[in-house]
Amino acid sequence: MGFDKKYYTDAENELNGIRMKNQRTLAARERETDEKFPEVGKIRRSLAGTTSKLLRIIADRDNDIKAQLEALERENLQLQDRLKETLVRCGLPANYLDPIYDCAKCRDTGIVDGKLCECFREKVKKAAAAELSASSPLQLCGFDEFDLTYYDDNEVLPLGATARKIMAKNLSICRSYAENFRLPYNGMVLRGKTGLGKTHLSLSIAKAVTDKGYSVIYGSAPDLFRRIEKEHFGNSGDDTDTLGLLTSTDLLVLDDLGAEFESKFYVSAFYNIINDRMNRSLPTIVSTNLDLPETEKRYGERVSSRLSTMDMLIFVGSDVRFLKKRRQL
Ligand SMILES: Nc1ncnc2c1ncn2[C@@H]1O[C@H](COP(=O)(O)OP(=O)(O)OP(=O)(O)O)[C@@H](O)[C@H]1O
Ligand SMILES: [Mg+2]
Ligand SMILES: [Zn+2]
Numbered sequence: 001m002g003f004d005k006k007y008y009t010d011a012e013n014e015l016n017g018i019r020m021k022n023q024r025t026l027a028a029r030e031r032e033t034d035e036k037f038p039e040v041g042k043i044r045r046s047l048a049g050t051t052s053k054l055l056r057i058i059a060d061r062d063n064d065i066k067a068q069l070e071a072l073e074r075e076n077l078q079l080q081d082r083l084k085e086t087l088v089r090c091g092l093p094a095n096y097l098d099p100i101y102d103c104a105k106c107r108d109t110g111i112v113d114g115k116l117c118e119c120f121r122e123k124v125k126k127a128a129a130a131e132l133s134a135s136s137p138l139q140l141c142g143f144d145e146f147d148l149t150y151y152d153d154n155e156v157l158p159l160g161a162t163a164r165k166i167m168a169k170n171l172s173i174c175r176s177y178a179e180n181f182r183l184p185y186n187g188m189v190l191r192g193k194t195g196l197g198k199t200h201l202s203l204s205i206a207k208a209v210t211d212k213g214y215s216v217i218y219g220s221a222p223d224l225f226r227r228i229e230k231e232h233f234g235n236s237g238d239d240t241d242t243l244g245l246l247t248s249t250d251l252l253v254l255d256d257l258g259a260e261f262e263s264k265f266y267v268s269a270f271y272n273i274i275n276d277r278m279n280r281s282l283p284t285i286v287s288t289n290l291d292l293p294e295t296e297k298r299y300g301e302r303v304s305s306r307l308s309t310m311d312m313l314i315f316v317g318s319d320v321r322f323l324k325k326r327r328q329l
Contacts, residue, residue, distance in 0.1 A: 006238075007131075011110070011123035019108050022100040030097060037090045043083045044097065050076045071099075077264055120242040122215070128240070129215040129249050133206070134222075141203035144177050149315040150197075150324070163317040167197070170313045174201045180210035181249060184281030189307055192315025195322065198287040199255055204252045205285060214250040221262040228269050241271070250283075257288040258298065267299050274306050284310070 034041035050072060057068045084094040101107045106117035145290065153164040170190075177188065191196040206218040228243050230236040246252055252273070260266050277284050286307065288295065296304040 007124045007127040010127035025267045047079045126215045129217045133218045143204045150320045178205045181209045185283040185309035187284040189312045195319030196315035217249045217253045218253040225266045253285045258290040
């Protein structure tokens with residue numbers, strides 16, 4: 001899938017930072033062992049010496065290069081073994097002075113077998129997802145800020161429930177959804193009237209899952225669909241592939257479904273997103289004001305049958321925006 005070039009640059013920079021960090025750690029370990037264990041320092045310097053010997057052998061064309069290289073290789077391996085033994089004797093791990101890599105597969109080069117390493121793709125994906133979600137107030141909402149006293153606990157609903165009990169259950173489902181997040185994972189539909197906390201809880205999930213290191217895109221349906229439409233008709237001004245991002249991010253939180261204005265293009269975009277993500281077993285959280293019949297009428301049976309396989313949370317109560325304002329008076 002295509003990404004804007006700037007995300008590759010972001011990922012390169014991140015990789016550079018990782019290499020520098022690991023080199024600094026290794027240099028510090030070398031200084032530390034040289035100081036505390038002179039024997040280790042001696043072996044290490046002999047090892048470094050084999051590199052310059054190698055260059056000398058290659059430059060000296062008259063001798064039997066092959067035999068010399070083999071001898072040097074033996075010497076090098078023996079030194080490495082001795083270094084490891086000595087480190088262990090000094091109470092350190094045998095690999096204490098080996099090069100350090102965050103990604104063992106590509107050794108932090110970003111490339112393995114001539115292809116981009118998975119770790120590099122992840123970095124590009126995260127950089128792109130972070131930018132798409134940048135406009136959302138991710139910092140403002142958390143589970144701990146979700147106040148259940150806004151929901152009535154007196155009026156008894158069918159089956160002996162109250163609004164507060166139902167919302168307490170929703171809160172705990174969302175909280176454990178975020179805590180247990182893994183891939184593959186189920187999706188959720190948060191349904192209910194305006195001002196009941198759907199955006200608040202879906203942002204809380206997005207934030208917690210981002211903190212766990214997954215790539216998360218949070219966006220409102222009107223905004224994301226508009227971007228896709230612009231890119232589709234080629235007048236977005238850059239070459240970001242929003243549809244590709246939405247279908248491949250670890251978690252997509254699509255807020256306010258139904259608030260976009262009605263168009264066949266949006267319906268088919270939504271179908272493609274949901275269908276693609278389900279095929280990849282990637283979870284989506286959708287929040288909407290629409291009830292079930294409205295959803296089916298607007299997006300058709302193919303969409304609503306896919307949504308019906310996701311867990312559904314019904315939000316109840318009175319508009320918290322209004323209650324909050326009243327509390328402040
Ligand atoms: N239980 C709650 N505790 C504290 N603040 C809340 C709670 N529920 C909602 N809010 C706040 O009230 C405002 C409206 O909530 P939110 O945006 O989550 O509603 P919504 O269900 O997404 O509404 P809409 O359908 O209009 O998008 C937000 O500022 C939100 O932080
Ligand atoms: Mg909302
Ligand atoms: Zn890698």
